[in-house]
Amino acid sequence: MFKKLVLLSSIVAPALGQSLKLANNYTGSTFFDRWTFQNGIDANTTGNVLFQTQSQATSLGLIGTNAAGNVIIKVDNTTSGAGNPTFGRPSVKILSNDSVPMGSLVIMDAVHMPFGCSVWPAFWMQGPNWPNDGEIDIVENVNLVTTNRYTLHSLNGCMHPPAGSSLVQETGQVISTDCFNQTNGDEGCIVQDPSTNSYGKGFASVGGGVFAMLWNDEGIRTWFFQRGSIPADVPTSNPNPAGWPTPTAFWPTATCNTSQFFSPQTIIFDITICGNFAGAPQVFSETCSGNCLDLVQDPTNYDDAYFEIKYVAVFTNSSEASSSTTSGSSSTSTGSGSSPSGSGSGSSSAALGFKSYLTLTPSSIGVLSMAVAIVLPALAVFSGAL
Ligand SMILES: *[C@@H]1O[C@H](CO)[C@@H](O)[C@H](O)[C@H]1NC(C)=O
Ligand SMILES: *[C@@H]1O[C@H](CO)[C@@H](O)[C@H](O)[C@H]1NC(C)=O
Ligand SMILES: *[C@@H]1O[C@H](CO)[C@@H](O)[C@H](O)[C@H]1NC(C)=O
Ligand SMILES: *[C@@H]1O[C@H](CO)[C@@H](O)[C@H](O)[C@H]1NC(C)=O
Ligand SMILES: *[C@@H]1O[C@H](CO)[C@@H](O)[C@H](O)[C@H]1NC(C)=O
Ligand SMILES: *[C@@H]1O[C@H](CO)[C@@H](O)[C@H](O)[C@H]1NC(C)=O
Ligand SMILES: *[C@@H]1O[C@H](CO)[C@@H](O)[C@H](O)[C@H]1NC(C)=O
DSSP states (O other), X not given: OHHHHHHHHHHHHHHHTOOOEEEEEEEGGGGGGGEXXXXXXXXXXXEEEEEOOHHHHHHTTXXXXXXXXXXXXXXXXXXXXXXXXXXXXXXXXXXXXXEEOSSEEEXXXXXXXXXXXXXXXXXXXXXXXXXXXXXXXXXXXXXXXXXXXXXXXXXXXXXXXXXXXXXXXXXXXXXXXXXXXXXXXXXXXXXXXXXXXXXXXXXXXXXXXXXXXXXXXXXXXXXXXXXXXXXXXXXXXSOOGGGSOOOSEEEXXXXXXXXXXXXXXXXXXXXXXXXXXXXXXXXHHHHOOSOGGGTTTOGGGGTTOEEEEEEEEEEESOTTTTTGGGGGTTOXXXXXXXXXXXXXXXXXXXXXXXXXXXXXXXXXXXXXXXXXXXXXXXXXXXXXXX
């Protein structure tokens, strides 16, 4: 067993140590410069929120930086929706202008993540056409849970290895293995973090920590490091995942050909309320009591519904990081259409269809942002192309 491990790491290390260059470091007052605000109702997950434009979110105080210089993304906790049964609480959903190709490392350092009964935040990624281009959920859970879940969603044929297989090389617990969006109501292939400081109140109690996602030829890996246990090279310009401990979750290429099932990914932060995951009665009752919808109108339920982020850094070995969205030029998504959010009515899901998804990565944005990246070095974009 030990010998096997040693052999393995000697094979894995060189590949993990691929040369990664900083493509974007989203932080501080310039954090929101390279994101697109998706406004309107939450058609995709039928959440009880109304996503705001950037100017609305700014004036409502839902986004900004705090005294520590950290970025805040939050749900409105001052407006009463009393008497309005269809009240959509103001919230935020942002999509990165630049996409993340295979051969990339994404690092997100936060001191607080949204939690509370009815609250459903996510830090995740998806390709232009869902589910064909895949989805990678790096932080996601609901209500008062304290363990994070890492999940992939895809077309048919991408699996996490079964529990007990020698291909399982991770510290997390395998919850489900089929990433196909039509299996088990699109629950995806889920790995649960063993640490009760990886989500919600537990995460906040230790001052948060870092989530990292590495996507390369060997597959997709994610890590969680709580504050105090963050490898020293994480915040530097030369992070080396080969020197980090065993990942929390690992989907190896042997059971999921990620270059087939995943296209360059758009990074997304959003916070919704209730909807088809947090609000599903059997999920809600695991950590909260009563009915999810009864909470929405009362703003005092949302004092903890905020992200406080130090930075999101994206490293890639590809020179095409910013322009990669151009490849999806004809992405006629799954039916973009009617709603204000640019999405159709999401008749999502059976029983527990967790999230459904927005497809929006206009190819033109990639081209534009590449151009901007070249003109504005002040944004600290050192893509390989420069
Ligand atoms: C990001 O994209 C939005 C439109 O989707 C655009 O308004 C904004 O200017 C872009 N930001 C940068 C820095 O290119
Ligand atoms: C970048 O990473 C991808 C995925 O691991 C790999 O296929 C590719 O060969 C790498 N490219 C370079 C230039 O290292
Ligand atoms: C990104 O920004 C954060 C916060 O300013 C900083 O601590 C970190 O070192 C930066 N990362 C890189 C690679 O520059
Ligand atoms: C993985 O997918 C890529 C892209 O679709 C394809 O070129 C390659 O042959 C596939 N590899 C295997 C082992 O099927
Ligand atoms: C809203 O929540 C923030 C923390 O996110 C808290 O500081 C503030 O006091 C709350 N506002 C009200 C009106 O309770
Ligand atoms: C999410 O929005 C996209 C756009 O409507 C839509 O095509 C997709 O079906 C919706 N997601 C689901 C699956 O509800
Ligand atoms: C899975 O994706 C297909 C499109 O490929 C879509 O028709 C179907 O509704 C999705 N299923 C779920 C449960 O979201």
